[in-house]
Amino acid sequence: GENVEQHPSTLSVQEGDSAVIKCTYSDSASNYFPWYKQELGKGPQLIIDIRSNVGEKKDQRIAVTLNKTAKHFSLHITETQPEDSAVYFCAASMRGGADGLTFGKGTHLIIQP
Amino acid sequence: DTEVTQTPKHLVMGMTNKKSLKCEQHMGHRAMYWYKQKAKKPPELMFVYSYEKLSINESVPSRFSPECPNSSLLNLHLHALQPEDSALYLCASSSVPGANVLTFGAGSRLTVL
Secondary structure, eight states, X not given: OOOEEEEOSEEEEETTSOEEEXXXXXXXXXXXXXXXXXOTTSOOEEEEEEETTOSEEEETTEEEEEETTTTEEEEEEXXXXXXXXXXXXXXXXSGGGTTOXXXXXXXEEEEEO | OOOEEEEOSEEEEOTTOEEEEEEEEOSOOOEEEEEEEOTTSOOEEEEEEETTEEEEEOSOOTTEEEEEEETTEEEEEXXXXXXXXXXXXXXXXXXXXXXXXXXXXXXXXXXXX
16 A cells, blocks of 8 residues: 655744655655645635645645655645744645545644744 | 534543543545554554444444444544543545545544543
8 A cells, every 4th residue: 555754753943934745655656745734723724735746836835745766746835924834744646546645744833933 | 515524522530431532524424434643753644434424443442333334424432441541533534435635624532542
């Protein structure tokens, strides 16, 4: 089955600085890579996703890059704000997601004021 | 309505009790999922329903019994649980089986005494 590794487990950045979270996946058949944000006491919320036929996608302060050859994808958050503090999970899926998502272990992002 | 609603938000039960978790969505989604999330861990897939039929059971113990009475509802019946089953139980849905984008509910936090 698919295995997703995520680093770092904790990331502390100054407000206004950028944050980068990295994930690798094991199965070259994976074709969809979402990022979820989970705040305390809430369910995961999709913030951005990318498919295997695209190398980069951006949505305002958030961007995701994908390197299929290296089986590596990353989340980039610029101009971080206090409300960005949360746990972020990367995930990967095959077969169009019919088998559900395989999640990384999560990154606790802390924005220091 | 773009939400997945889960009830109850919190549940405390003894090991001999029988209880149920409920999940509802009115987005017309035809795939629904149960995930289990332990503290500081990623969500783990338990069950997948496609067009109201169970398509994936990730070797979940029989003390967890899912049910999908119609396309909008998903239940998880609980019986004879163990303390290690205490976790956040997340429901999710996607438009069709194989569609990647999952929408999660806020979860039901279960404590087994």
